[in-house]
Amino acid sequence: MRRWQKAALGGFAAAGVLGQVVDPGQGWEAIPGSFALFGALGCLLLMGVAKGLGKIGISREPDFYRRENERERTDGDDGD
Amino acid sequence: MMGIEFPPAWILWGGTALLPLLPRRLRPAACCVFPAAALALVLALPIGASFRLSFGPYELLVLEFSRLGRVFAIIFALIATLGGIYSLHLRETGQQGAALLYAGGALGVACGGDLFTLLFCWEVMTAGSTWLIWARRDRESREAGMRYLLYHLFGGGLLMSGILLHFKQTGSLALVAFASEAATPAAWLILAGVVINAAMVPLHTWLPDSYPRATVTGAVFLSAFTTKAAVYVLAVLFPGWPVLLVMGTVMTVYGVIYAFLADDIREILSYHIVSQVGYMVAGVGIGTELALNGSAAHAYSHILYKALLFMGAGAVLQATGTGKLHRLGGLYPELKGAFIFYMVGALSISGAPLFNGFISKSIIVYAAHEGGHGIAHLFLLLAGVGTFLSVGVKLPYFTWFHEKKEPLPRRPLPGGMMAAMALTSFLCLAYGVFPDALYRELPFAMNYRPYTALHLSEAVQILVFTFLAFWWMRAKLVPHDLISLDTDWCFRAPAPWVRRVAVDGVNAVFDAADRLAFAFARRVAELSVHPLAAIRSLGRPERPFDPHLDRPPLSLPIGLTLLVTVVAAVWVLAR
Numbered sequence: 001m002r003r004w005q006k007a008a009l010g011g012f013a014a015a016g017v018l019g020q021v022v023d024p025g026q027g028w029e030a031i032p033g034s035f036a037l038f039g040a041l042g043c044l045l046l047m048g049v050a051k052g053l054g055k056i057g058i059s060r061e062p063d064f065y066r067r068e069n070e071r072e073r074t075d076g077d078d079g080d
Numbered sequence: 081m082m083g084i085e086f087p088p089a090w091i092l093w094g095g096t097a098l099l100p101l102l103p104r105r106l107r108p109a110a111c112c113v114f115p116a117a118a119l120a121l122v123l124a125l126p127i128g129a130s131f132r133l134s135f136g137p138y139e140l141l142v143l144e145f146s147r148l149g150r151v152f153a154i155i156f157a158l159i160a161t162l163g164g165i166y167s168l169h170l171r172e173t174g175q176q177g178a179a180l181l182y183a184g185g186a187l188g189v190a191c192g193g194d195l196f197t198l199l200f201c202w203e204v205m206t207a208g209s210t211w212l213i214w215a216r217r218d219r220e221s222r223e224a225g226m227r228y229l230l231y232h233l234f235g236g237g238l239l240m241s242g243i244l245l246h247f248k249q250t251g252s253l254a255l256v257a258f259a260s261e262a263a264t265p266a267a268w269l270i271l272a273g274v275v276i277n278a279a280m281v282p283l284h285t286w287l288p289d290s291y292p293r294a295t296v297t298g299a300v301f302l303s304a305f306t307t308k309a310a311v312y313v314l315a316v317l318f319p320g321w322p323v324l325l326v327m328g329t330v331m332t333v334y335g336v337i338y339a340f341l342a343d344d345i346r347e348i349l350s351y352h353i354v355s356q357v358g359y360m361v362a363g364v365g366i367g368t369e370l371a372l373n374g375s376a377a378h379a380y381s382h383i384l385y386k387a388l389l390f391m392g393a394g395a396v397l398q399a400t401g402t403g404k405l406h407r408l409g410g411l412y413p414e415l416k417g418a419f420i421f422y423m424v425g426a427l428s429i430s431g432a433p434l435f436n437g438f439i440s441k442s443i444i445v446y447a448a449h450e451g452g453h454g455i456a457h458l459f460l461l462l463a464g465v466g467t468f469l470s471v472g473v474k475l476p477y478f479t480w481f482h483e484k485k486e487p488l489p490r491r492p493l494p495g496g497m498m499a500a501m502a503l504t505s506f507l508c509l510a511y512g513v514f515p516d517a518l519y520r521e522l523p524f525a526m527n528y529r530p531y532t533a534l535h536l537s538e539a540v541q542i543l544v545f546t547f548l549a550f551w552w553m554r555a556k557l558v559p560h561d562l563i564s565l566d567t568d569w570c571f572r573a574p575a576p577w578v579r580r581v582a583v584d585g586v587n588a589v590f591d592a593a594d595r596l597a598f599a600f601a602r603r604v605a606e607l608s609v610h611p612l613a614a615i616r617s618l619g620r621p622e623r624p625f626d627p628h629l630d631r632p633p634l635s636l637p638i639g640l641t642l643l644v645t646v647v648a649a650v651w652v653l654a655r
Contacts, residue, residue: 023533040548043466043545050337050340058565059341
C-alpha cells in the first residue's frame with residue numbers, strides 16, 4: 001500500500017470517529033470508534049466462521065457431485 | 081387518460097411475439113425500445129389505474145396500479161431497458177424474446193390486482209428465466225436449469241394450492257394483506273410459494289446454483305426480477321409477519337458467509353443476492369411504514385447495483401472466458417473501464433456514502449434499531465461488513481489486481497456493454513447523491529434522512545476497518561478451485577440412490593412385467609395355432625430357435641414342383 005493510500009485511510013477513519021463524537025448514538029454506538037471495532041472484529045469473525053465451515057467439509061472439489069454420481073453408477077453396474 | 085390504462089407487461093409480451101417478425105438486425109434495438117415504451121407507460125399511469133379482463137365467469141383485475149407497485153414497476157422497466165442496451169451485441173432471438181417475456185412477467189406481478197394474475201405472471205417469469213439459464217447450452221447450465229425449473233414449479237404449485245384454497249374459503253382473488261395473528265393454511269401455502277422465489281434459506285440454492293451458469297446477458301436480467309418480484313408480493317400480502325424478520329436476518333448473514341467461500345465471481349454475487357434480499361425480507365417482517373419504505377427503496381437500489389455488478393462480472397467473463405477467481409488476476413490494465421463501473425456497484429452494495437445502497441439499506445437497519453429489534457440490527461450491520469469484504473474488496477482484488485495466474489484470452493468488450501454499465505453507474509451515483517428522487521416515489525411519507533453524522537461515521541468506520549482486516553489477512557484468502565456444499569446437498573447427494581430406487585427400480589419392474597406379458601401372449605398364440613404341440617411343449621425348458629425343427633419342411637413342396645416340372649417337360653418333348 002502506498003503512503004497516500006495509507007494517509008487517505010487514516011483520514012477517513014479519523015473523520016468517521018469524529019462524526020461519532022459530533023453525533024453520538026445510543027448504547028454502544030455512542031462510544032467513539034465502536035463501529036471501527038465492530039467492522040474489524042466482524043470481518044475477522046466472518047472470515048473465521050467461513051474458513052472453519054470450509055475446513056469441516058463444506059468446501060469440496062469442483063466435480064464433487066459428478067464424482068458421487070459416477071461412483072454410484074459404477075457401484076450399481078458392479079452389483080448388476 | 082383512459083386509453084393508456086392497460087398493463088405495461090403487454091408491451092413486453094407483444095415485443096416477444098413481434099421479435100421474430102422483425103429484421104434480424106433490428107431485434108437488439110427492439111429489445112431496448114419495448115422496455116423503454118413500457119417504462120414510459122409506467123411513468124404515465126396514474127395511481128389507481130385499473131384494467132379488467134373477463135376470464136370465463138371471473139373478472140380479473142390485470143392492472144391495479146398502487147404506489148408500492150409503481151416503485152417496482154419503474155425499476156423493472158428501467159432495468160429491462162438497461163439490460164437491453166447491455167445485450168445490443170446479442171444475435172439470439174430466443175434469449176432476446178425470453179428476456180422480454182421474463183421482464184413482462186415481473187411487470188405483470190408489480191401491476192396486477194388479483195391472485196390469479198399474480199400466479200399467471202409468476203409462471204411466465206419461470207418460463208422466461210429458465211430459458212436464459214439453458215441458453216448457455218452446456219451440460220452445467222442444462223442441469224442447473226432443470227434444478228431451477230423444479231424448484232420454481234414446486235414453488236408455483238404451493239402458490240397455486242394456496243390461492244385455490246383461499247378462493248374456496250373466501251370467494252375472493254383480491255390482493256389483500258394476510259394477518260399474521262390469524263394465519264390460515266392458505267396464507268401459509270402462499271407464503272411458502274413466495275419465499276421460494278425470494279430465495280429464503282434453506283430453499284435458496286436454486287439461485288447460486290443457476291445464476292452463475294446463465295449467459296452473460298441473461299444473468300443481468302435474472303439478478304433483477306425473480307427475487308424482487310417476490311419481495312413485492314411479500315410486502316403486499318405479508319407485511320409485519322414476525323417470521324419474515326427472522327428469515328430475512330438469517331438470509332443476510334448466511335449469504336455473506338457462503339459468498340466468502342465461493343470461487344466463481346457470479347456465484348459470489350448470487351450469494352449476495354440472498355443476503356441483500358434478506359434485508360428486504362427483514363424490512364417486510366418489521367412491517368412499519370419506515371421499514372416497508374426501506375424494503376421498497378432497497379429493492380430499487382439493489383436492482384440497479386446488482387445488475388451493474390453482474391454486468392461487470394459478465395464483462396470479465398466475456399473478455400477472458402472464465403469467471404473463476406482462482407484463475408483470474410492482474411486484469412486492471414486491460415479491463416480498467418469494467419473495474420471502475422464494477423466498483424461503483426461494489427461501493428453501492430456496501431452502503432458507502434454517496435452511492436445508492438447507502439440511502440436504502442440504512443433505512444432498514446435504522447428501522448430495526450428503532451423497532452427495538454436489537455439482535456436483528458446487529459446481524460444486519462454484520463452482514464454489511466461481510467458484503468464489503470467479499471464484493472467490495474476480495475472479488476475486485478483477486479480479479480483485477482493480485483498476480484496473474486495464467487494467460488487468458490482478451491476479447492474486446494462490445495460498446496453496448498460499456499454504455500449500459502456507464503448508465504447504470506450514473507444512476508447508482510445519482511440516487512445516492514439525491515436520495516429524494518427515490519424517496520418521493522415510496523409508498524409512505526418519508527421523514528428519514530440518511531446523511532447524518534452518525535450514519536456517515538458508521539459507514540466510514542465499518543468500511544475502512546473491514547478493508548484493513550482484509551488487507552491484514554489477504555495472504556490467507558487466496559482463492560482455490562473448490563465448491564461449497566449447500567443445503568441442496570440434502571437432495572443432490574442421495575440423488576443416485578433415489579434414481580436407483582425411483583427410476584432404475586421402477587424400470588426393472590416394468591421390464592419384468594413386459595417379459596411376462598410377452599411370454600403369455602406367445603403361449604396364447606401357440607395354443608391357437610398348434611394346440612397339441614403347445615400342450616406337449618408345456619413344462620419343457622425353452623430352447624433357442626432351431627431352423628431344422630421350427631421351420632416347416634420345404635423339401636416336399638420343392639420336390640413336387642421339380643417332379644411336376646420334369647413330367648411336364650417329358651410330356652411336351654414326347655408329343
